[in-house]
Amino acid sequence: MTAVNFATTSWSLVLRAAATDSEGSRAALAGLCEAYWYPLYAFVRRRGSRHEEAADLTQAFFVHVIEKHALRDLDPTHGRFRAFLLTSFKNFKADAGDRDRAQKRGGDQIRVPFDSDLLEHRYHAGVMDNDDPERLFERQWALTLLNRARGRLEHEYAATGKADEFTMFSPHLVGAHGEAPYSRLAEQLGTTDGAMRVALHRFRRRFGVALRAEIATTVDAPEDIDAELRFLISALA
Numbered sequence: 001m002t003a004v005n006f007a008t009t010s011w012s013l014v015l016r017a018a019a020t021d022s023e024g025s026r027a028a029l030a031g032l033c034e035a036y037w038y039p040l041y042a043f044v045r046r047r048g049s050r051h052e053e054a055a056d057l058t059q060a061f062f063v064h065v066i067e068k069h070a071l072r073d074l075d076p077t078h079g080r081f082r083a084f085l086l087t088s089f090k091n092f093k094a095d096a097g098d099r100d101r102a103q104k105r106g107g108d109q110i111r112v113p114f115d116s117d118l119l120e121h122r123y124h125a126g127v128m129d130n131d132d133p134e135r136l137f138e139r140q141w142a143l144t145l146l147n148r149a150r151g152r153l154e155h156e157y158a159a160t161g162k163a164d165e166f167t168m169f170s171p172h173l174v175g176a177h178g179e180a181p182y183s184r185l186a187e188q189l190g191t192t193d194g195a196m197r198v199a200l201h202r203f204r205r206r207f208g209v210a211l212r213a214e215i216a217t218t219v220d221a222p223e224d225i226d227a228e229l230r231f232l233i234s235a236l237a
Contacts, residue, residue, distance in 0.1 A: 011081040011218055032217065033062045036082070038122070039144055040089050043137035045123055051116070061092045080228060081218040082141050086134070142235040145218070149211035156206075165189070169203045 011032060037058055045054040065088070126143075127136060150170070157166035168188060172180040186196040215228050 011084075011220070030062070030066050032081075033065060033085075035148060036085060036141065036144060037062065038119075039082075039137050039140040040085065041119070042123055042126065042140045043086065043089070043133045044093065046127065046131060046133040046136045051120055051123075055116075055119070057093060058089075061089055064092060080224070080231075082138070086137060138231075138235040142232040145211065145214050145232060149207060149214045152210040152214060153203075153207050156210075165199075165203075169200055172200060173204060173207055 040061070041054050041058045044057055045051065049057065126140060131139075150173070154163075154166050154170075157163055168185060172185075180200055182193045182196045182200075185200070186193050189196065189199075191199075212225055212229070215225050215232070216222065219225060219228050
């Protein structure tokens, strides 16, 4: 298998493109924002908002960002998308007037489908007793990046007719529970233990490529990827 070649448009380029008000650029910004909807929801939920209030506020924020080009005058050339987004969200929450106007403009124009019960279950399962809201946001941000990278890799394996391999390898992605059962996996794929070790190593390496590609969409320059990867690891520690 060869290395994965993913498009890695940075968030600042998406913001600049969105200022043109073209349908494609608005869709790109909407997709980028909606991908990180849940970490903001978890943040405001941990700040004491009820489920319904937190969901409505998060939706209203993205309507404000996308429909009204709320970020067009900001300079994103320094910093990370996660920090930029959280700061903007805090400001939006503090400004009751902007929030109310965003809701009146039609907060259902841009929606992220969610199951209310599942959302609450995810929130309670992901909260620790000593979490402050920003720490929770950072951990959920990191988990979102990991899940999106996994989705990239799953799509690639499916596109090459190897969905079964992805299903088989994905539980052993990080090797957190010791050595993978190479003999059993080799038997399932009809290959040798040695070949299975190579295939699993390649799978993990490709996940690393997918993760770096996902991180690249949230930083402004390629040289920032390693620092953001270190942040991700620390957020999950």
